[in-house]
Amino acid sequence: MRAIQILGPGRIEQVEIPAPVPSADQLLVAVRACGVCRTDLHLLDGEVAIPHPPIVPGHQIVATVVAAGERADADEPLAPGARVGIPWLGWTCGKCRYCRSGRENLCDLARFTGRDIDGGFAEFAVVDRRFCFALPDSYGDLEVAPLLCAGLIGYRALRLAGDGERLGLYGFGASAHIVAQLARAEGRSVYAFTRPGDTGTQEFARGLGAVWAGGSLEQPPAQLDCAIIFAAAGELIPAALSAVCKGGVVVCAGIHMSEIPAFSYDLLWGERVVRSVANLTRRDAEEFFDLAARQPIATSVSRYPLDGVAEALEDLRQGRFAGAAVIDVSGSK
Numbered sequence: 244m245r246a247i248q249i250l251g252p253g254r255i256e257q258v259e260i261p262a263p264v265p266s267a268d269q270l271l272v273a274v275r276a277c278g279v280c281r282t283d284l285h286l287l288d289g290e291v292a293i294p295h296p297p298i299v300p301g302h303q304i305v306a307t308v309v310a311a312g313e314r315a316d317a318d319e320p321l322a323p324g325a326r327v328g329i330p331w332l333g334w335t336c337g338k339c340r341y342c343r344s345g346r347e348n349l350c351d352l353a354r355f356t357g358r359d360i361d362g363g364f365a366e367f368a369v370v371d372r373r374f375c376f377a378l379p380d381s382y383g384d385l386e387v388a389p390l391l392c393a394g395l396i397g398y399r400a401l402r403l404a405g406d407g408e409r410l411g412l413y414g415f416g417a418s419a420h421i422v423a424q425l426a427r428a429e430g431r432s433v434y435a436f437t438r439p440g441d442t443g444t445q446e447f448a449r450g451l452g453a454v455w456a457g458g459s460l461e462q463p464p465a466q467l468d469c470a471i472i473f474a475a476a477g478e479l480i481p482a483a484l485s486a487v488c489k490g491g492v493v494v495c496a497g498i499h500m501s502e503i504p505a506f507s508y509d510l511l512w513g514e515r516v517v518r519s520v521a522n523l524t525r526r527d528a529e530e531f532f533d534l535a536a537r538q539p540i541a542t543s544v545s546r547y548p549l550d551g552v553a554e555a556l557e558d559l560r561q562g563r564f565a566g567a568a569v570i571d572v573s574g575s576k
């Protein structure tokens with residue numbers, strides 16, 4: 244099969260490798276589409292380590308089940324022909340204190356799609372059938388792909404930000420453009436922060452209902468109740484803290500951030516909170532896709548062919564598209 248592999252920092256290549264064979268608990272799937280995430284860029288740049296390279300990245304996989312491993316039973320809901328979604332969380336131990344307390348996202352032994360397990364920038368993949376799920380029929384393959392990480396992590400970040408009315412979103416890309424819609428539907432006001440001078444993205448944010456859009460180091464016209472930082476820039480933590488009111492929550496939604504500059508305790512004082520969001524649980528996925536089935540989410544998608552993964556990642560780095568990039572695997576034969 245054709246696949247894209249990261250071989251080491253800065254090294255990405257298209258290769259021909261044998262299609263994977265499912266083990267007893269796995270499904271073999273044919274990939275239809277796979278979303279591009281900032282984490283893929285961190286993996287390519289070596290900012291997030293790949294334990295055993297080379298690896299096929301891609302963890303927002305929309306696929307068709309081709310065959311099931313031997314432990315699948317007859318009433319398997321994900322039978323051959325079914326459409327499945329495969330997210331970043333690929334396997335957990337199920338036994339540790341995190342797994343047993345509803346926090347499998349923190350499992351020390353967790354394995355992640357596209358980092359520890361070959362991912363979706365390939366024609367075929369294998370997936371543990373307990374870690375994938377059906378997707379709402381109302382979404383097309385390309386449109387639903389960004390929901391699998393940008394949407395899911397965004398949803399978890401929004402829950403952890405609390406229910407404050409004024410929400411700031413720092414970095415208005417794939418995740419923020421979905422979260423803005425969830426927040427608007429909950430009656431919140433969205434304040435969008437972009438790279439300074441990025442008027443195109445600010446316009447995009449206003450089009451999605453943001454009441455204000457500006458540069459990331461600007462002060463919004465009103466104090467925020469909470470903020471989510473999607474951009475990987477550590478200096479946004481003191482910036483967001485200075486924009487939230489007392490008791491405000493700042494959530495860092497990315498897997499990697501540059502060094503956080505020293506800042507005055509005054510910025511944290513007043514019971515302000517800074518916290519990170521790590522990975523997702525299967526429960527997050529159930530809740531979020533249930534919500535997405537009831538409340539339509541419009542994703543803005545830039546389509547790339549399978550041999551365009553490196554280009555899509557570079558465009559993501561340079562901020563060349565609004566919304567999300569998706570690799571159209573089945574459409575690029």
Ligand SMILES: [Zn+2]
Pocket residue numbers: 335336337338339340341342347350351352353
């Ligand atoms: Zn565990």
Ligand SMILES: [Zn+2]
Pocket residue numbers: 280281282283302331392393
């Ligand atoms: Zn991701």
